[in-house]
Amino acid sequence: MSEKTLVGSLIIGQSGGPSSVINCSAYGVIKTGLENPNITKVYGAFHGIKGVLNDQLMIMDEEDPAELANMLHTPSSALGSCRYKIADPDVDDTDYKRILEIFKKYNVRYFFYNGGNDSMDTCNKISKYMNRVGYECRVMGVPKTIDNDLAGTDHCPGFASAAKYIATSFMEVSRDCHVYDTGMVTVIECMGRHAGWLTAAAALANVKGDGPDLVYLPEVDFDMDQFIADVKRIYAEKKNCLVAVSEGIHYADGTFVSEAKTSGTDGFGHAQLGGLAARLTEIIKAELDGVKVRPIELSLLQRCAAHCASGTDIAESFMSGKVAVESAVAGITDKMVGFKCTRDENGYKCEPELFDLSLVANTEKKVPLEWINEAGNGVTQGFIDYCLPLIQGETGMVKEDGLPRFVQLKRVFAK
């Protein structure tokens, strides 16, 4: 940590798949940056690090401050995102030289990157490179991922809002699919290729009595025979069955169920249209003698449903961006702003905590096995106790014409 006052401009970039609240974190950085006397200018990188490489920087000082506040309720990455994997500087330092050139051109002394695993890796590499070449620049990671799979932090900004939407949607669909006295099996597919946090969040709906009967996460191996037996048992008992599955469920040999070529109705081994939920319901239909089935894929809806965002998530996401700027101005660099939380008789408390970027980058945090039931088809109370506080509070979204009012940026680019 450097005690030295560092004066210069700031760049904030957003990267990876967006979330409902990634703009809250970015707004935390932008607003705090605009208000800090050591920060001479605030730039938004257009489409993440590509905006830096392409010299496409939006001057955030030119935006109307009141309009910027709408970022709190605007899903997706308002500055534009990218999926650009930066090279290892020891192998190819072209990008780093270019970044340094841009940093020097705009006297950038603060760099904030808002994203998931890969973004923390990008941050870490840039930080180390700048250090090596002796260019003073404070680099901070501002986390975002609905997947909730970043190491160190209690949870990730973006997860809770997706979780709230998923739990709410499960409650609603549960009411819908129980409406007839004729039976139905509904399978809802949630995102999460390697970590099952989002799918587990479906179980929050059970707190209100309207949740899934079965929950399958990628943390444990999927067994098709067991799945069929599970559904048959529930269906025999309730004449209805609501299932939550992660897109990433896989057999014991590691093959994703969604990609296995042997199941389904097409015996020719052709890749089949439709996702995992459609495949599973076709199998159930065949096994349960033509029972009515309904596959639902939450798809992009779960990561952009800002109208159903968690108030807690919005506030914490903003805080992570704000603390990133404050920490950097105070002399800290090469860290990610995560959360340290307590859940006890005094309720839920969340405080910012700084993590080494090198620790966070390229590690995936999965749902602990003790939060998955023994049968591997549900979650335990431990998960509920962990997750429920995160989805509290409503969005406070402003509506116009009965619809959301999303931020409209002027996008004034630096020359």
Added chain:
Amino acid sequence: MSEKTLVGSLIIGQSGGPSSVINCSAYGVIKTGLENPNITKVYGAFHGIKGVLNDQLMIMDEEDPAELANMLHTPSSALGSCRYKIADPDVDDTDYKRILEIFKKYNVRYFFYNGGNDSMDTCNKISKYMNRVGYECRVMGVPKTIDNDLAGTDHCPGFASAAKYIATSFMEVSRDCHVYDTGMVTVIECMGRHAGWLTAAAALANVKGDGPDLVYLPEVDFDMDQFIADVKRIYAEKKNCLVAVSEGIHYADGTFVSEAKTSGTDGFGHAQLGGLAARLTEIIKAELDGVKVRPIELSLLQRCAAHCASGTDIAESFMSGKVAVESAVAGITDKMVGFKCTRDENGYKCEPELFDLSLVANTEKKVPLEWINEAGNGVTQGFIDYCLPLIQGETGMVKEDGLPRFVQLKRVFAK
């Protein structure tokens, strides 16, 4: 219309596919019924007309009035629904005799049926039968359908909430699928087999600048070559394309696009898993040289998303139930309570209007052709002006634990 005071009990039943606000209408009937001195008892038929036939009537007087108010924010049919098509009494009057028996057993003098086309038909048949056999009973249809396809009425309770959810989701997905500087074609499939009202509602998102580029309704024939050309044109211009399609789009020969066997990647003519959106995106992917595509099916979500219901829809749905009871008590029978609306410089006004059940039953109201653009790939301002007032106002849903608080009925059955 009979001026005679008619004292007796009331049955309310719900039928057909549910909506976010069907319970608002039912609550309008139940609350008004419970408060009216001429109505001695209020029964809820368990699973619609099947509950009458099976003598499964829930005593609504036994429910906690405060708990019942949660029906205003509970999606799906709280009383249970059915898809039971009642016979023509001239062909088979078994069901009618049984209904009469139950009506006599519980001294039922008021019968209200809450549903779509088929339910209005059921109402009408029961009304005519009771009249024929000289049993005095006032029968009213309380409309519900997200499809908005009932004749006579300006619009149907349930449509606006689905429309609001669809427009909101299109805005959010639009932000999400524009986040990268690499292109994408997203196709979102909405409900509406024969009428395109719900798909048209996607265009409301364009009012806020975040809507679909192309909208295809079942009111006009679908031309695959034109569709591909439309997408290619938009994609060339914007490097992105967001499409709204109705599940019911069909070729000029009447074949549903979703059921046509010749398209897609499987040249063997096998029925393919996955819905219309998946099929269309596969075709676009092949035609646009491997462009990134994303099919999304709104599925049940669009008809049960009570958390995003229209405040206007909630109020009007309640009103339709209330007016049904008040009209029946005043002596009216064999009518459906629909809406008569004005939209002018004084804003939007909605008043109840009574329609003959025989007029409503078994007619489908489609989107007028003058509200569809000439190219057949979008809607006109006329539709927006019609629809926008309907989605105004928020739900006012009570939350507990950060999740919706749905009604929990005791379900005390009459002996």
